[in-house]
Amino acid sequence: MDTRLKRKIKLYFSSIYLVDIIIVALITLFLLSALGDYIQINRSQHSLAVNRIKSDLRGLIFLAAIYVAFITKIIFILKKNQNSPRIQSDFVNNVIFVIKNGFHYKETRSKLIISIALALILLIAYLYFLATGGYENNIFVKFFQTYPFKGSVFVIIILFFTMMYALKKTLDIIVVNDALRRVSEGNLQDDIKLDGSPAIKELAKNINLIKAGYKEILEDGVHNEKLKTELISNVSHDLKTPLTSIINYVNILKNSDITEEEREEYLLILERKSLKLKVLIEDLFEMSKINSGKIKLNRELIDILSLIHQGIGEYSTLYEEKNISFKVTSEEDAVYMELDGKMMSRALENIIINALKYSMSNTRVYINVKIDGDYVNVGVKNIANYEMDFNEDEMFERFARGDKSRNSKVEGSGLGLAITKSIVELHGGEVKIKKEGDMFKIYLMLPINKG
Numbered sequence: 001m002d003t004r005l006k007r008k009i010k011l012y013f014s015s016i017y018l019v020d021i022i023i024v025a026l027i028t029l030f031l032l033s034a035l036g037d038y039i040q041i042n043r044s045q046h047s048l049a050v051n052r053i054k055s056d057l058r059g060l061i062f063l064a065a066i067y068v069a070f071i072t073k074i075i076f077i078l079k080k081n082q083n084s085p086r087i088q089s090d091f092v093n094n095v096i097f098v099i100k101n102g103f104h105y106k107e108t109r110s111k112l113i114i115s116i117a118l119a120l121i122l123l124i125a126y127l128y129f130l131a132t133g134g135y136e137n138n139i140f141v142k143f144f145q146t147y148p149f150k151g152s153v154f155v156i157i158i159l160f161f162t163m164m165y166a167l168k169k170t171l172d173i174i175v176v177n178d179a180l181r182r183v184s185e186g187n188l189q190d191d192i193k194l195d196g197s198p199a200i201k202e203l204a205k206n207i208n209l210i211k212a213g214y215k216e217i218l219e220d221g222v223h224n225e226k227l228k229t230e231l232i233s234n235v236s237h238d239l240k241t242p243l244t245s246i247i248n249y250v251n252i253l254k255n256s257d258i259t260e261e262e263r264e265e266y267l268l269i270l271e272r273k274s275l276k277l278k279v280l281i282e283d284l285f286e287m288s289k290i291n292s293g294k295i296k297l298n299r300e301l302i303d304i305l306s307l308i309h310q311g312i313g314e315y316s317t318l319y320e321e322k323n324i325s326f327k328v329t330s331e332e333d334a335v336y337m338e339l340d341g342k343m344m345s346r347a348l349e350n351i352i353i354n355a356l357k358y359s360m361s362n363t364r365v366y367i368n369v370k371i372d373g374d375y376v377n378v379g380v381k382n383i384a385n386y387e388m389d390f391n392e393d394e395m396f397e398r399f400a401r402g403d404k405s406r407n408s409k410v411e412g413s414g415l416g417l418a419i420t421k422s423i424v425e426l427h428g429g430e431v432k433i434k435k436e437g438d439m440f441k442i443y444l445m446l447p448i449n450k451g
Contacts, residue, residue, distance in 0.1 A: 330369040347423040350416035378444040
């Protein structure tokens with residue numbers, strides 16, 4: 001025997017096919033119909049029914065043998081492969097899928113129960129009328145004999161609505177699949193709009209939410225990539241500038257022709273450039289350490305007003321030529337909070353130094369401390385000495401500078417506000433920036449207690 005034929009025969013006896021189900025269904029209907037006929041004949045004449053059974057006995061035994069063989073085959077395959085029976089029919093698989101999973105969901109449970117109940121009622125009614133009235137007097141047969149046109153129209157209408165319902169489900173899936181295909185091609189603008197069952201509407205809604213989330217992640221990814229590029233560029237620039245100066249002045253100092261006064265002057269410049277480089281590297285390490293999430297706050301009860309006055313006293317001599325004064329106002333004499341004193345001092349110092357650097361000369365910096373419920377609001381306002389054409393949110397990015405110039409005469413790493421924001425957020429607070437004309441405002445909202 002041909003090898004392929006053997007393989008096909010083996011596959012047939014080890015799998016369930018649609019033809020197996022159809023044969024079992026047809027034989028079942030035939031046997032039930034024959035049983036109804038015998039019951040109906042037996043009611044009028046018992047001996048005639050017995051003779052009818054005897055004359056059809058050989059055919060009935062043959063059909064019963066085929067019926068048992070197919071039933072045995074199906075049961076054997078299902079029992080042998082309980083987890084995943086070998087079914088070679090999409091229709092049978094779909095029926096099993098519906099029966100297996102249809103009762104698990106409330107949207108399909110009621111429809112499935114109604115469908116099964118109607119099918120059973122129709123089968124019982126048909127068998128009843130068949131048994132009591134025979135084939136010729138069966139109410140279903142009579143209806144189609146008496147009203148052939150109406151009966152045909154009724155069947156066509158049922159088939160039409162069944163087809164429309166099936167097509168609607170298929171179209172819903174096609175529309176959703178088409179929308180997903182557009183998403184995979186990069187089109188994230190158009191939302192899926194479907195009118196149908198609640199389950200289909202919910203599916204469309206969930207896909208739209210996933211698409212919106214994917215779009216947001218994609219935009220964040222592009223933004224983060226841009227920030228990485230800017231970070232590398234800015235770090236390179238801010239490290240290279242003082243380093244180049246250090247190398248140049250070291251080369252000059254190697255020259256024996258320079259005077260002692262020039263040597264001392266160049267050494268002072270070297271010291272200043274080295275300190276600038278040191279501050280930049282320290283800020284980079286601190287920013288990296290804070291963002292790593294490994295820092296643990298050493299909280300203690302601290303008066304935040306004292307921290308502010310301490311920072312002003314320590315750094316007010318910077319840029320003394322600008323004649324900047326500070327005015328601190330608060331309704332309280334002291335505002336005690338659970339803070340990490342060292343880190344919060346750094347955050348406040350960054351704001352104070354930032355105000356000194358970028359305030360217009362001969363102006364005043366206003367600091368207001370106010371208790372608002374469970375939070376303390378610290379507001380700092382100053383008049384800027386440059387045109388503020390920046391975006392408020394961008395100021396918290398690493399290496400962001402208000403004047404947007406890497407060649408500005410104002411020294412700084414550009415990490416100050418980013419470090420302040422990270423420290424405040426570690427304390428469970430929030431930082432906001434606002435600009436009104438030439439007025440630059442920064443607000444710190446800190447919870448009084450760590451809880």
